[in-house]
Amino acid sequence: MRQLLLLNKILLTSFLAVGLQSDPIGDVTDISGSGSKVLRTNETYDPDLDFDIVSFDDVRTGQGRLEVTFVDDTTLKLTEHSKVIIDEVVYDPDPNKSKMAMRFAAGTARFATGKIGLVPKKNISITTPSANIAIRGTDFTTTVDEIGRSLVILLPDANGNASGEIDVITAGGTITLNEAYQATMVPNFESPPSQPLILDLDLNMIDNMFIVSPPKEIQKQEQEQQANSNGGDNLLDVDLLEENLLEEDPELSEDKLEFTELDIDLLDVDLLIDVLEVMEEIEKARASGSSTNTSGDGAFIKGTTAPGFDKVTNFNTLIDTGSGKVTFFRDAGGVVSITLSVEANATLNATNNTGATSEIITNEGGAISIIIRQNG
Numbered sequence: 001m002r003q004l005l006l007l008n009k010i011l012l013t014s015f016l017a018v019g020l021q022s023d024p025i026g027d028v029t030d031i032s033g034s035g036s037k038v039l040r041t042n043e044t045y046d047p048d049l050d051f052d053i054v055s056f057d058d059v060r061t062g063q064g065r066l067e068v069t070f071v072d073d074t075t076l077k078l079t080e081h082s083k084v085i086i087d088e089v090v091y092d093p094d095p096n097k098s099k100m101a102m103r104f105a106a107g108t109a110r111f112a113t114g115k116i117g118l119v120p121k122k123n124i125s126i127t128t129p130s131a132n133i134a135i136r137g138t139d140f141t142t143t144v145d146e147i148g149r150s151l152v153i154l155l156p157d158a159n160g161n162a163s164g165e166i167d168v169i170t171a172g173g174t175i176t177l178n179e180a181y182q183a184t185m186v187p188n189f190e191s192p193p194s195q196p197l198i199l200d201l202d203l204n205m206i207d208n209m210f211i212v213s214p215p216k217e218i219q220k221q222e223q224e225q226q227a228n229s230n231g232g233d234n235l236l237d238v239d240l241l242e243e244n245l246l247e248e249d250p251e252l253s254e255d256k257l258e259f260t261e262l263d264i265d266l267l268d269v270d271l272l273i274d275v276l277e278v279m280e281e282i283e284k285a286r287a288s289g290s291s292t293n294t295s296g297d298g299a300f301i302k303g304t305t306a307p308g309f310d311k312v313t314n315f316n317t318l319i320d321t322g323s324g325k326v327t328f329f330r331d332a333g334g335v336v337s338i339t340l341s342v343e344a345n346a347t348l349n350a351t352n353n354t355g356a357t358s359e360i361i362t363n364e365g366g367a368i369s370i371i372i373r374q375n376g
Contacts, residue, residue: 024052025089026070030212033080035062055088061107065212073114074100077210082107087125091118099123104142104150108272110210112139121164130170130186131193137164137177141206143272149187151276153199155206156180168193185279194283197308199275200316200330209272281320299326299342303360313350313358326362336372344368 028051038045039058045051053059053068060083068076071091078084087101098119102111104126113121113135126133129148133140139155140163150168154177157163165178172192175184181201184193299319304310306317306326316329319342327339328348340346346368348360353374 022054024054024071025086025091026053026068026074027051028053028066029069029075030067031064032066032212033062033064036060036064036066037062053086055086055090057086059084059086065210067212070100070114072116072118074119075110075112075114076102077110077212079108079210082109084109089119095120096123099125101125102127104128104144106144106146108141108143108209110139110141110155110206113137128186130189130191132169134167134169135164137162137166139163140166140177141210141272143276145273145276149185149276149280151183151185151272151279152177152193153181153183153201153272154179156203183275183279185276185283187280194279197279198311200309200314278318281318299340299344300363301326301360303348303358304328313360314352315350315358315360328360330374336374338370340368346370348372350374 028047028049031047031049036047037060038047038051038053039060040054040056047059047066053070059066059068059078061078061080063080065080066078068078070076070089076084083105085103085105087103089100090098092098095118100119100123102125105128111126113119113124121135121137124135126135126142128142128144128150130144130150131152133142133152137154138157141151141153141155143151152166152168154166155163160180162178162180162182165176168175168177168184168186170186170189170191170193172190175193175196177184177196179196179198181199182196183199184196186193299306301317301319304313304315304317307319309316314330318327318329319325320327324342325339326342326344327337329335329337330350330352336350338348340362342362344362345364345366346362347365348362348370349357350360350372351357351374
C-alpha cells in the first residue's frame with residue numbers, strides 16, 4: 001500500500017509539473033510581416049496576436065517582427081531573422097523561487113524587465129552563443145550575428161539614466177555595463193568581452209529599430225495611399241500634411257508624426273551589426289597599442305577619447321591600424337565625418353549646434369587645420 005501511495009504521489013507530481021510547463025507565461029502582443037514561427041515539442045505554430053507562449057518555446061522571426069509580453073509585463077521584442085529559446089519561466093508565490101531563463105540564439109532582441117517584479121533580477125538568466133548576461137538592469141539589447149558574436153547595449157531609463165547594471169560574462173572575464181548606451185561585444189565564449197564604449201545613440205533611434213507595427217496613424221495614411229493608388233482619388237490631390245488635418249484629429253499630433261518609413265530605412269537593425277564589427281576593430285586597435293595619448297602604430301590624439309565615444313566632445317573616434325586611418329564622427333546639428341592618416345599632424349576646432357567648442361589634436365597638430373561649425 002505504501003508503495004502504491006508513493007507511486008501515486010510521483011505520478012501526481014509529474015502531472016503537475018507538465019501542467020505548469022504548459023501554462024501560458026505570456027502572449028504575442030504585436031506582430032508584423034511574415035515567417036514568424038513558434039516551435040513547441042514536435043509542433044510548429046504560426047503565431048498571431050494573443051498567441052500563448054509557454055516555457056521551452058522556440059520563437060523565431062522571418063521577414064517580420066514580433067513582441068512577447070510576459071505575465072509580469074516583461075517584454076521581448078525581436079527584429080527580422082531572430083531566434084530566442086525560452087528555456088524556462090516560473091512564477092511562484094515565493095518570488096525567490098521564480099525564475100526566467102532565455103537563450104538569444106540569433107538576430108537582434110530587446111529585453112525589458114517588467115514593473116510588477118514577479119521575478120527577481122538575480123533569478124533572470126540570459127545567454128548568447130558567446131556570453132552569459134547577469135541582469136541588474138531593466139532594458140537592454142542583444143545582437144547575435146551569423147558566427148555567434150554578441151553585442152550588448154545597456155539602455156537608459158525614462159530619465160535618461162542607466163537602467164541599472166548588466167554583467168556580461170565569458171570564460172575570459174566579466175565586463176559590467178552601468179552607463180546609458182554603454183556597449184560591449186564578445187567574439188566567442190573563450191575571449192573576454194571588449195572594453196565598454198558609450199555609443200552615440202538616442203532612445204528614439206533604438207525605439208524605431210524595434211517598432212513591430214507602424215503607429216495607427218501611419219497605417220491609416222498607408223491605407224489611404226494604397227486606396228488612392230488602386231483607383232481612388234489622385235494621390236496628388238490629397239495633402240497628408242495639411243494643417244487642418246492636425247486640427248481636426250488631435251491623435252495626429254506633431255510628436256506622433258515623427259515616425260516615417262525613412263526612419264526605418266536609416267535606422268535599420270543592420271546598424272547594430274555594423275556597430276558590432278566596428279567595436280571588434282576598436283578592440284583590435286587597443287590590442288595593437290592604439291589609444292588616447294599613445295604613439296607607435298596609431299595616432300597620438302589629444303582632446304577627445306580615442307578610440308570610442310567622448311561625452312564632452314560628442315565625437316566617436318575609430319583608429320584603424322590596418323588601413324592607417326583615424327576617423328572622427330559626430331552627429332550634433334548635422335553629421336560630420338572626417339578621416340585622416342594616423343600620421344597626419346592636424347588640429348580640429350569644432351563648434352556644435354549648442355555653441356560648445358572643442359579642440360582635437362593629432363600627433364604634432366598644426367600642419368592641417370580643420371574648422372567645423374554646426375549650426376543646425
